[in-house]
Amino acid sequence: MKQTKTNAIRLLEQHKKPYTLFSYPVSDGKIDGQSVAQKINKPEHVVYKTLVAQGKSGAIYVALIPVNEELHLKKLQKVTAEKKVNMLLAKQLHDVTNYVRGGCSPIGMKKPYPTFIDSQAAQLDAIVVNAGKVGLQMELRLSDLVEAANAQFADLTI
Template identity: 50%
Template sequence: MAKVVKTNAMRILDKQKVPYEILTYDSKDGKIDGIAVAGKIGREPAQVYKTLVAVGASKNLYVFVIPVEAELDLKKAAREAGEKNVEMMPVKDIQKFTGYIRGGCSPIGMKKDYPTFLDRSAEGLETVIVSAGKIGFQVELAPEQLIQATEGKYADLTK
């Protein structure tokens, strides 16, 4: 059996003794958007969440975790973050601030602990699936445990 590559996000979950399942997919075809990933791992898109990084008017960074099929409502996101407004972080800046690349951005284990918000739609789910911090790897865990691991909170974030 191949040795499992542990990402920073997985090591943090291990350290916090958070149970999770590793899901892997083949990214060679370049299809790494959330809906494609849901299909590749055989899960409903409603269970797969994407990690978005935004910058507030104060220049503070925020992490928003929403269903892959949904669109972030910037007004709601700003309100939840206590900002006048928020804008999506330019893709070129993501790695510098999070340590992750686009398509492999996990809400767990960024360079700093940014305020993290999980869309309220996750509250009713048994588990959610988020990036494990590397393209081709996802982690599945209970939403409460994602909240715990990121010190996040539930919020109304989508259009």
């Protein structure tokens, strides 16, 4: 079966960044990060979920954290210098990012948003993130992800 190319994949190929794709079944309805890590046989600390939040100013922020961790909104608030930050509603996700819940990649969103990767990732050589479609993950060099998403490291988890 031919793999459909997502914006994330197109962007990496355009910049000649190597990646490895992992597809997994979603027929069981489980798209939470821990289930995904299990399905692609990767340790949870290298599989990161992409979370999208909105500040009181209206600005959009992207946070990448390990699938077995929780985002600390006050830490994201601090790093973005916002008075308040809330998670974007699932129904708003597609309009803002061009991706859907469970298929949101930090690469190739509708617009470039300030992106923060939890500082735990700094010790990794490679990282696994969503490839832009439910049931599809990609592994790439951490340095390539930082470059492709124009990301910076920050302490984001509880």
